[in-house]
Amino acid sequence: MTVRISSSDEIQAFFKQAAGLDNDQGNVRVKQILLRVLQDSARLIEDLQITDDEFWSAIDYLNRLGGRGEAALLMAGLGLEHFLDLLNDARDEQAGHTGGTPRTIEGPLYVAGAPLCEGEARMDDGSEEGVATTLFIEGQVVDLLGQPVAGAIVDLWQANTKGNYSYFDKSQSAYNLRRRIVTDADGRYRARSIVPSGYGCDPQGPTQECLNLLGRHGQRPAHIHYFISAPGYRHLTTQINLSGEKYLWDDFAYATREGLIGEVRFVDDAQSSAKRGVEGRFAEMSFDFQLQSADAITQEQRSLRPRVLQD
Numbered sequence: 001m002t003v004r005i006s007s008s009d010e011i012q013a014f015f016k017q018a019a020g021l022d023n024d025q026g027n028v029r030v031k032q033i034l035l036r037v038l039q040d041s042a043r044l045i046e047d048l049q050i051t052d053d054e055f056w057s058a059i060d061y062l063n064r065l066g067g068r069g070e071a072a073l074l075m076a077g078l079g080l081e082h083f084l085d086l087l088n089d090a091r092d093e094q095a096g097h098t099g100g101t102p103r104t105i106e107g108p109l110y111v112a113g114a115p116l117c118e119g120e121a122r123m124d125d126g127s128e129e130g131v132a133t134t135l136f137i138e139g140q141v142v143d144l145l146g147q148p149v150a151g152a153i154v155d156l157w158q159a160n161t162k163g164n165y166s167y168f169d170k171s172q173s174a175y176n177l178r179r180r181i182v183t184d185a186d187g188r189y190r191a192r193s194i195v196p197s198g199y200g201c202d203p204q205g206p207t208q209e210c211l212n213l214l215g216r217h218g219q220r221p222a223h224i225h226y227f228i229s230a231p232g233y234r235h236l237t238t239q240i241n242l243s244g245e246k247y248l249w250d251d252f253a254y255a256t257r258e259g260l261i262g263e264v265r266f267v268d269d270a271q272s273s274a275k276r277g278v279e280g281r282f283a284e285m286s287f288d289f290q291l292q293s294a295d296a297i298t299q300e301q302r303s304l305r306p307r308v309l310q311d
Helices: 009-018 026-046 052-067 073-077 080-095 207-211 269-274
Strands: 116-118 120-122 134-143 154-160 178-182 186-196 223-229 237-244 266-267 282-286 289-291
Touching: 009 026, 052 073, 052 207, 073 080, 073 207, 116 120, 120 178, 154 186, 178 186, 223 289, 237 289, 269 282
Parallel strands: 116 178, 120 186, 134 282, 134 289
Antiparallel strands: 134 186, 154 178, 154 223, 223 237, 266 282
């Protein structure tokens, strides 16, 4: 038989005291949130008859998760980051903000301060020449009427052929495969990069440990992340998943969405390669972004999520 005490006046008063609601110090919002966490956690413990061993095993897991810096990765893997996108979509629709390029998750691997380039940029440092396939990316940033947005900042970041990101992979040079590109007078941006690889969670890490218990894989398709920002327009956080990938519609982080598939075209023509200034096979991808107008300056800015700044 399930024993329930969490709804009693005594326990509720105890939780309010633990959340600091019996004093006028601290942060009111944090107190409100923490009280709900305590109340809901207590109900979960009761309803599912959580044992002491299960409780402390979960605490140990959280310690290991934080120690490995994988909390944000797990939030993506459990779909909570995607849920935030779905909730913001619903809020936007209710407020009349519709149209434009869909948002999707940021993920945990952004690094602020990438080099700023005018109109076009080379993203890779050349360290994978002969291994990677050169990828030429181009596109246009426009408004909901299809008019070009000049001076927008297209902030891109991606993995290398091993599925690793610079800064987090110390073997790569600073800001490898990370650039910010200012769109030209026609709202266009161009980048020379490499075709990234898909990748998976560390098989020995706590995120994959959790996914194993759920009977799930931890793989992602190859993709390129984008922030798009411009004065007068709502900030866009999104990513383009590359066509033809095995995990395109089975992304463990739930980032793939309709309207966010980049069609990659591989070219094996020597004359075309010569015109591009490369040897052998290369790839092309074109992707345009459509921005919504901002109602307030706060909408022009990305979230205050903590992010890495390159040393």
